[in-house]
Structure formats: structure tokens, C-alpha cells
Amino acid sequence: MSKLPLIAPSILSADFAHLGDEVAAIDQAGADWIHIDVMDGHFVPNITIGPMVVKALRPYSQKPFDVHLMIAPVDQYIEAFSEAGADIISFHPEAGAHPHRTIQHIKSLGKKAGLVFNPATPLSWLDYLMDDLDLIMVMSVNPGFGGQKFIKTQLEKIKDIRQRITASGRDIRLEVDGGIDATTAPLAVEAGADVLVAGTASFKGGATCYTDNIRILRKS
Numbered sequence: 001m002s003k004l005p006l007i008a009p010s011i012l013s014a015d016f017a018h019l020g021d022e023v024a025a026i027d028q029a030g031a032d033w034i035h036i037d038v039m040d041g042h043f044v045p046n047i048t049i050g051p052m053v054v055k056a057l058r059p060y061s062q063k064p065f066d067v068h069l070m071i072a073p074v075d076q077y078i079e080a081f082s083e084a085g086a087d088i089i090s091f092h093p094e095a096g097a098h099p100h101r102t103i104q105h106i107k108s109l110g111k112k113a114g115l116v117f118n119p120a121t122p123l124s125w126l127d128y129l130m131d132d133l134d135l136i137m138v139m140s141v142n143p144g145f146g147g148q149k150f151i152k153t154q155l156e157k158i159k160d161i162r163q164r165i166t167a168s169g170r171d172i173r174l175e176v177d178g179g180i181d182a183t184t185a186p187l188a189v190e191a192g193a194d195v196l197v198a199g200t201a202s203f204k205g206g207a208t209c210y211t212d213n214i215r216i217l218r219k220s
């Protein structure tokens with residue numbers, strides 16, 4: 001793999017009472033991307049952040065906003081998140097009737113498009129979508145909450161996707177999300193991931209610890 005792994009702290013584990021300052025702090029601590037988990041209480045059993053909040057956070061960092069939509073139906077909100085300042089918009093193939101159309105929609109807005117695989121979602125979705133994707137995300141927990149345990153069976157899925165990306169010859173990021181810490185990060189990278197989402201491991205201990213937290217993840 002040619003690219004160094006990027007660290008994308010998930011603000012799901014930040015202090016929601018001071019979200020702007022938290023985004024600025026994690027940016028200054030060395031985050032490569034700011035990962036924003038959008039949940040609707042329907043596709044996943046939790047409710048988090050909408051486009052208004054993404055827009056309010058935009059001035060707090062120049063780093064790419066990596067927006068993970070855990071909402072269904074997804075299509076009607078793509079434009080709102082794009083206008084709010086998302087740079088990468090990822091969605092789950094189960095969340096819309098026409099994933100190919102959703103990818104085209106995201107790209108027509110000048111944004112990067114990502115497809116997200118839940119632990120039980122088969123890779124056959126990639127058969128006809130690979131050519132248009134900028135990012136593939138593997139959920140190494142069932143989506144909905146931070147602080148869950150890494151599901152090790154997903155390492156095989158990461159390896160499989162890495163092979164498909166290599167065979168495609170395309171520049172597609174492979175992101176892993178859920179239960180990433182100093183122990184699981186090296187396993188994910190060894191399997192082929194090049195973007196690590198980490199919520200708990202990035203934000204633990206409060207702002208004075210963020211630089212060390214990110215350094216530890218990078219080093220591991």
C-alpha cells in the first residue's frame with residue numbers, strides 16, 4: 001500500500017456541549033479528517049447530527065469533513081449535507097433504492113462519494129459500483145454507537161476489498177470505522193485499511209490528551 005494511513009477522529013465521542021471547540025482542538029491535535037456520524041433513529045438506533053450542525057462546525061476546521069450518513073432514505077439529504085460543508089459523503093447501500101444514482105448525485109455536487117459496509121453487508125454491492133467510488137468504508141462494529149468492540153471477522157472483508165481496489169487500479173480510500181484503538185489499528189492497517197476512524201481513542205481524556213491520542217494511533 002502506497003499511502004500512509006489517515007486518522008479521522010469521530011466527533012461522536014467529543015463533548016457535544018462544546019462541539020466547535022472540540023473540532024478545532026482535534027484538528028490542531030493532528031487529525032487528518034474530521035469524521036461526522038449522522039444518525040436518524042431509524043436506520044440506526046441513535047440520533048445525532050443534522051446539516052445545520054455540520055454547517056455550524058464548518059468554520060472550526062479546514063480539514064476535510066468526512067460525513068457518514070446512517071440515515072434512510074438517504075437521497076433527499078445529500079444536497080443539504082453538501083451545502084453544509086461536507087467534503088466526503090458516505091452512505092449505506094441499504095439506505096436508498098438506487099445506490100448508483102446516489103453516488104452520481106454526490107459526485108455531481110463536486111463531493112467525494114463513499115459506500116459503507118455494515119458487518120453483515122456482502123461485498124457483491126461493489127460489483128457494479130466500484131468504478132465510481134472514492135472511498136469504501138468497513139464498519140467494524142454495528143453502526144449506531146461509539147465505544148463498541150472491534151469485530152475481528154471484518155479483517156477478512158478489509159483484505160478482500162484491498163485486493164479489489166488494487167485490481168481496479170483506482171485511487172479509492174479504504175476506511176475502517178468502529179473499535180479502533182492502539183491494538184486494533186495495526187490489524188486494520190495490515191489488512192489494507194488506509195483511513196482509521198477513531199472516536200473513543202481520539203477523544204478520551206479531554207483536549208489535553210488529543211495530540212498524544214492521535215500520535216499513539218498513528219504510531220501503532
Ligand SMILES: O=C(CO)[C@H](O)[C@H](O)COP(=O)(O)O
Pocket residue numbers: 010012013037068141142143144145146147148177178179180197198199200201
Ligand atoms: O460510526 C460510528 C458508530 O456507528 C462511529 O464512528 C464509530 O463507532 C467510532 O467510534 P469508536 O471509535 O468509539 O468505536
